[in-house]
Amino acid sequence: MVLKRFTYHILGIALLLFIIFVSCKPQTPTVSDTETEIFNSKESDTITIANDSLEYEVIIIEPGFYAWLQSMARPRGFYSQTFLENRNILFVNEWNRRVTMPQRYNPNLYELQINYTPNIDYGYEVNYQMYNYFIYFQRKYNQRLTGLIPRI
Known part of the structure; x- marks a missing residue:
């Protein structure tokens, strides 16, 4: 009887560990066929x-x-412009960090640092296009600049 209870506990713990392992699997963004065609554009x-x-x-x-x-x-x-600016600050900081670590990150992807000063108002259009470039880049090259999944 004690052995049976012990077996159930082991099975329960194994199931719990399996659920934790599966839920911790890194998520990758879903890329549509249209988006894949664009990514493959030359x-x-x-x-x-x-x-x-x-x-x-x-x-x-x-x-x-x-x-x-x-x-x-x-x-x-x-x-909003504030949303775009806040995300761009995160993306730029991580991008620039990766530029300085060519032995760890692909130097063909992270070639030049980006000079983006948070207290300068670059306007909506600049922030919009920069933000979208970072999303595009992350999705195309399967990179994660933050803990957030790059979604569109």
Whole structure:
């Protein structure tokens, strides 16, 4: 009788450990066929965002990004500028950290640091396109810049 109870306890613990193990499995974002086609695009895309009064320029050179931005990203106005700025700060900090660690992170993905100063108002459009580039990048290259799953 004691052996039977002990067996049930072992089975219960094993089941509990299995449930914990399965629930801790890293989640990967679901990528649609349309998104996969865009990711596999070889057509060169270059987006330049500039503001002469603030003397900055953002250049995004990534095949498929413009098509992804137009067809997959949430529309302008969906997120507030504050939301975009807060996420961009997190993404930029992690991006820049990875640039400084080429032995750990692929230097072909993380080539240059991003100079993004949180107390400068870059405006909605810059923050919108930067945020969406980070989402695009994470989904295309299966990267996680934060603990958040990059969803669209």
